[in-house]
Amino acid sequence: MKSGAIVIAILVVATMFGLVSKSNRGRFRVKKNFHPILSRAEIGADLGSVATVLQFSSAFCAPCRATRQILENLTPQFPGIAHIEIDAESHLELVRRLKVHQTPTTLFLDANGQEIGRAVGAPKKSQLVAVLEKLHGAAHVH
């Protein structure tokens, strides 16, 4: 049956798409060729002395709230790492320049404000702990 095959094909392709996007959600990715440097003026808040976690959110986005809660609880445990939340809709210039395509997108900046990597979509707590420990550890080595 032709339409039966079409239905199966749609479901298979959609499942693959869904699984890929799910596994990419919230995963920390190191920036390879695009390293924007952000200043205090652009962000509107002080950068952390060790690193900055810059979260782009939009109003009423539920995963953004969850990410904020995790980060607000976590970052105080890492001295020198600041958590800054930015409303994407009121910072569209920045959103375009940084190529933020969805909320939440969480950028990880070094002490100079240069992006090291980012997580697109809501990260799990364990994923954030791993990144923060890495940022914190890296700062102590230097």
Place this chain on the structure above:
Amino acid sequence: MAQPTFIDARGPRFSAAITTIVLIVALLTRSTLLTIWQLLVFAISAFYSMPNSPYGFVYRRVIAPYLNKRKNFSGQVPTEDSRPPRFAQQMGFGFVLLATVGALSHTWLLFTVATAACIFAAFLNSAFNYCLGCAIYLQGIRIFR
């Protein structure tokens, strides 16, 4: 721009599950009637009110009370801005409108392609909580504003 209204964020996912089933049956049986039914449902949710669409109504009356009684319920209904999912409903309406035109004119290629596109998005929403229309809406805001 209109003030955002909030809806139970779990509602659209339930509606998408029903939509997936309805459209799969419609595609398999080439049912004009089912396609028109889905068009009417989308018309209500896209242009009037999502919670008052037939599937939204069932969700509010039957599914939400059940979900809120479950042991792992946090006590807080997750809400979301209704604009992105509403845009997704409008996209769904557009595709099912094409499917309806295809069915009524016996242009089965148009019917099949439009219905298939809609099943893809509805299935993705119901199975993975990934709202394709919402993602497109947010991209649109980013580009056009």
